[in-house]
Amino acid sequence: MSTTLSASTPTTLTSPRMSAELSLRIYDLMLRARVLEERLISMYKQGEGYFWIGGPGEEAFNVPLGLLADKGQGVDHDYLHLHYRSSGTLLALGADPIDSLRQMRNLATDPYSRGRNFAGHYSVRAWNIVPVSSPIEVQFSMAIGTARAQRKGTGAKGITIVQGGDAGSAEGDFATALVWSSRKGNELPLLMLVTNNRWGISTAYEGQHGYSQIADRGKAFGMPTAVVDGNDPEASYAALHKAIDYVRTEKKPYLLEAMVSRLRGHSSASGANLVKGEVDCMDRYEQTLVARNLMSKAKCDELRAQYTQELLDSSKRIASEPAPEASSIWDHVFADKNLVGGE
């Protein structure tokens, strides 16, 4: 039940796999996500934030994920245990990019962490987006819990989607998710996503993994697996659609690996400069849409300039918003209500 799609695709994608309308929507969201990450990097470099980490190079996979997930609160919607490269998913779900700028500037108005956490560390309970944690892969241990709350027989309509990188799959938490989700008779509706950028900070894939594809590990657990070109938004959309449908229908796990790029390095700690030799999904999809006469190069450039200006304006607008009060460190150490229980 494994499908392998080559990552070494030509510069433009060939036959369209979706409507022009959806293609353009995905392109638009990818562009907004890319421009957001570029804005965040600029803010970091201009001293408006302490640290940057994010997802340039994952947009072609993460945007379709946000479009396909069932957004909402509670077990009848999908739980998303994301990682810190998920801005494309957030924007596709409907997040306002200005909130990412607020988190970058660690403002009191940052809705994701109230100025407490790094850029890209999202949390939206209203959309089942579990707080992103800096330690890699812990989300794979937590995801089995939300998935159990949605298991077969509960009547819950939602599934759980968990995402991490290739390097993080070396952690025991990845094995935890494989073991717990595939127990016979106790299978969990869990979609495991590995975005494989072939790097773990500075260590190359070959230095960490003796196997060729991470998805192959799912085969031993009897679950369907697939590898998709994560730089191809249409292939990604199709692969995610298939995987989500399977998990939602069968209430069983699925492991999908997406081959993506890491265009700006691991984080600002390595400079956040453009890395040469990586496939850029934006360039490729732009050329594809131009070749299909759905976009013109001029229109692409115009949109990019427009979104860039909008975010620049947004970053100026939030400059006057307050930093968190020092005394707020004591807020929310404990909850006084069971919010997740509906209080």
Next chain:
Amino acid sequence: MPSMIQAIRMALHVGETRLGVTDIFGEDVGPPLGGVFTGTQGLKTAWNTPLDERGIVGMAIGLALAGQKPIAEIQFCDYAFNTIDLLKVAGNLCWASGGDWNVPMVLMTPVGAGIRGSIYHSHSFDAQATRIPGWKIVMPSTPLDAYGLLLSAIKDPNPVMFLMPKALLRVKSKAGEDIPGAPPDDKVLGQLIDAPLGDRTSWAPQWPPLEDYYVPIGKARVVREGTHVTVLSYGRNVPMALAAADELAADGVDAEVIDLRSLHPYDWDAITTSVTKTHRVLCVNEDTEITNFGEHLIRRICEELFYELYAPPKLLAGAAIPGIGLADHLEMASVPQKDSIKTAIAELAAHEP
């Protein structure tokens, strides 16, 4: 008189029938065994997990985030050390998200020495637990407190760690400390709720009509009133300290024994009241003595109650060694015993400024 483990089992039953507990799980927690200490026999939501402590804690966090009410068990706290970063996550999700999420889970785990458990069944966890902010930490020393603290833990919207003093799990409650609604005769109770030996496939417990009883988290209990020395303890060392104090009464030493019951938040008012009365303090616990929770209490007492003190506060704790040896003499020499507590109280009582 019910034992602590029966009281815990009854509280779990109340939890799953009336307080919304959805899952009670861990290694050997479900049928057929029902827990290595019998704590989860006959519970309808109890199930067995893979032998994966990180998975157990992660499962609990995820269930809690999904609005369920999970109770997870780590079979011995000695096996919780590989879960510490997940315990940190459970403790910080509310804070890190600016109050967007809460994590209503309970983690139960047997702690401490006293059953000749050798190197990996004798650890204490109180020092580690109190180093993980965002958690409430409780530890009973009687069956009734176990029942009442566990029900409070289940009701709490935050992660609560329920530390079970394993040496006290089979100790029966004293007269007047019955579990509300349970038959006071432990033989009668045992026939109702204890699983039979051997084949249990057709067995089902008959639960007595248990009543709600809550011990508030953060409230200590004065186990023995006294005027000369304050003993601050919890868990296994509480009955030892009480016995030591009772024996010292014959020598004219009148010690006050306080069972903290909650390590975080802890009852500073009760500590202040007692120290202001006795002016002498002994902290007793089993965890290793370097960076020990008793050290924190002594630090705060020195800072805030310094001029009340007639003697330097004293800590009696576990030896700072890598493990607890199996042989009788090794275990006894590694953690406080009744006689060492008695000596420490007497020395403090005799100390004049």
